[in-house]
Amino acid sequence: MGTSHFLVPSGRLIIVHGGSDKGFVPNASLIFKAGQASGDYHGQMNYDNFSKWLTEKLLPNIPPNSIVVLDNAPYHSVLEDKVPTKSTTKKDMILWLSKRNITHDPALRKMELYEIVQANKPPEDEKNYKIDRIIRSNGHIPLRTPPYMCELNPIELAWAQVKSYIRSRNTMGDFSIQSLFQVTEEAIASVTQLDWQKFCQHVITIENKFWETDRLMEDRTDEIIISLRTDSDSESDFDYSESDPESNSESTSDCD
Template structure:
């Protein structure tokens, strides 16, 4: 069972994307951005081998990782927008190793100068995408931060009362979720672009997930030793990107569009059910004075004989 707030978020997202597609923005201007990682021990786990051809050597201790940030559309990767850098750690979640500073620098120096005007930029809700300006305090915020926020907003309050009473004022005056002031959104809007965030837990709505899958497949096919050094890892990653062509992106984007259409269709069916449009089979109640008697034949066939 899906949570109602996530269903609503998905509906709003699909409504926006369908609108932009109808405006023909998907031809050049529907830009998807995302991040992924590549370890130097990225190899196939199984392969054919013989007496003369050895199998893939797998290195069980990864000592090198690169993080990739890129963007693309139905026409392929955005030119000159690729960023590949060495991760600070060779293990762990790469979202932890990516941060607001690296992402914002890539955004302003590599992405924005290389995309068409008035683009629709699609991205997820990773932490470094969701840094807020003038963030609304939470229950875990310090009392002094809650007081500072209320003061900045010009909200009358008594700073001597308990924190929970002050937080009630925050809940009363906080802006709705769709008005949160994200740094990344502000940057895009200031350059004339339209930011759109994908719903949580729906990575299948971005074609870059399929792009990363093909990228890693190509790298696995090149990495037969399982022990690339950092230079070789970057070289093979750039080579793999050059082998992902615009016609691949067109297939990936069409696949995502098919998923969007399927979600839209299924969600509409659920709306119809909620509105009572489902055809219900009416089964009349049995007369309480009716006696049901079973014969051997009726028991064999599973059909009772009704005797009034």
């Protein structure tokens, strides 16, 4: 699943959708006009909007026990119980510690409490995301792509095809927002099941290449023998005790 956008002079549309090798998920499309509060469309999408789309449009329309692939966009990554930061109030730090029965003295200074928080925060791989909980509670498995690895999400290829279709229909760049809605729906419909199968296979190929590269790097690393001996080391190995004392003295004076 994923989010994309398309901009014309009359406005910007935000598109939220999901797909698999069966094609775009039926009845899961969400298209709406972006506001003007931010130039970055990610800033105009939030957890409330995304979670509503997830629960009302995507999850009811996918097969049981599906794996839901998502990236690390901010609205995907809202924590169930955010770990306090340095800017968190002392009161909230104490509340966080108390909820976990972590021993602390409320009379401590804020920075001292923060040190206790840091010593007791969960590991990175144990973070609990609200979106993951929703997905699991509906009988599915969330799977997050590594940061900045959008090539591992096949919907990015679908978005590229959708945008290409829209551009081909808008050579003059003068779509009205109403026309953009219509053409966007046409563009989504133009992406076939066969297209999606190719997108998914392409991602599998990339993933396999990453695994193979990782294996080769691991094998090569095991073979590398790092020598701490250098040319300068070999010169220093000369045994001056067996040389002429005067030569030894001259050599030493050269270094002064």
